[in-house]
Amino acid sequence: MSLRTNTSLDAITAACHAASSCAVLSHFRPDGDALGSTLAVGMALEALGKQVIFLNEDPVPSTLAFLPGADRIRQPGTDPIDVDLVIALDCATSERLGANCRAALASAPQWINIDHHRSNEDYGNWHYIDSSSPATGEIVYLWLSSCGLPITKAIAENLYVAISTDTGSFQYQGTTARTYEIAAALVRLGVDVAALNRATYENFPRRRVELLRGLFQSMEITHDGRVASWAMTRDIMAASGALPEDSEGLIDHLRAIEGVIVAAAFEELPGPEGKIRLSLRSKSPQLDVGRVCAHFGGGGHMLAAGARLTGPLSNARQRVFEALDEALAAS
Numbered sequence: 001m002s003l004r005t006n007t008s009l010d011a012i013t014a015a016c017h018a019a020s021s022c023a024v025l026s027h028f029r030p031d032g033d034a035l036g037s038t039l040a041v042g043m044a045l046e047a048l049g050k051q052v053i054f055l056n057e058d059p060v061p062s063t064l065a066f067l068p069g070a071d072r073i074r075q076p077g078t079d080p081i082d083v084d085l086v087i088a089l090d091c092a093t094s095e096r097l098g099a100n101c102r103a104a105l106a107s108a109p110q111w112i113n114i115d116h117h118r119s120n121e122d123y124g125n126w127h128y129i130d131s132s133s134p135a136t137g138e139i140v141y142l143w144l145s146s147c148g149l150p151i152t153k154a155i156a157e158n159l160y161v162a163i164s165t166d167t168g169s170f171q172y173q174g175t176t177a178r179t180y181e182i183a184a185a186l187v188r189l190g191v192d193v194a195a196l197n198r199a200t201y202e203n204f205p206r207r208r209v210e211l212l213r214g215l216f217q218s219m220e221i222t223h224d225g226r227v228a229s230w231a232m233t234r235d236i237m238a239a240s241g242a243l244p245e246d247s248e249g250l251i252d253h254l255r256a257i258e259g260v261i262v263a264a265a266f267e268e269l270p271g272p273e274g275k276i277r278l279s280l281r282s283k284s285p286q287l288d289v290g291r292v293c294a295h296f297g298g299g300g301h302m303l304a305a306g307a308r309l310t311g312p313l314s315n316a317r318q319r320v321f322e323a324l325d326e327a328l329a330a331s
């Protein structure tokens, strides 16, 4: 268990009350938890009368454009953004906020860091990190509700999607009675569960399915059936017409295979460095993929983690397979 000392939620609330302008943001290549938490906190601060700037290094993926307020999120330009307070959400390291966001906010005097990644580096003037929470959205709900901050229907919808996406629709380990209680509270605040789930899980672009077809063709089952992996190569991307964001959540298809303990997705990243993005998911608490990824300079959670490796793909795959050999032997 972590021995980190968190700032109290009351002190974080006081810092918010004291500010007149704020920026809210999360990690690059944002997912549902990142954007839902960003929007929820930004909207709550706006309801308090604060001037709020909603940022992300990358554009909102089309699959999350339905989130209430998603059109408010903008990418920073070259100009500095002058605010009293920055709130970073769901982002384990300040690097993951993105170079442009960091540059734009370099002169901001105060930072709050709210997250659920065990690997969070406690950056910022104040931090509140709870790695037992399955989603940052869960922490945000507990913060807003316990400190008398507003939770409008739009805020509730964002928090519902944040928690739903990071828990795999309330399925993964880490989903607790508290998670369901929060979901119930959000439903009481007016969330339309069927409509939001349809928008979240039943509205994917066709190119994502074409990507899935290509990925299954590249699938390998190794380590005596305990590791399933695939590789999102530039060729597969081009053939399917998919965008990097389209791969979000597809790894669950690998995790769902009987006997598989670790799902591994490799992705050839664009750019001259030829980096390989690795995503790992574990089905066993005895196999800590956060640790495997830390070995490659990455991080995350015990059952869901990622890293960036030097290429080429075949070499990265070999090194990860070796690390998984060891991790499986020790588990």
Ligand SMILES: [Mn+2]
Pocket (backbone or CB within 6 Å): 033, 034, 090, 116, 134, 135, 136, 166
């Ligand atoms: Mn998250």
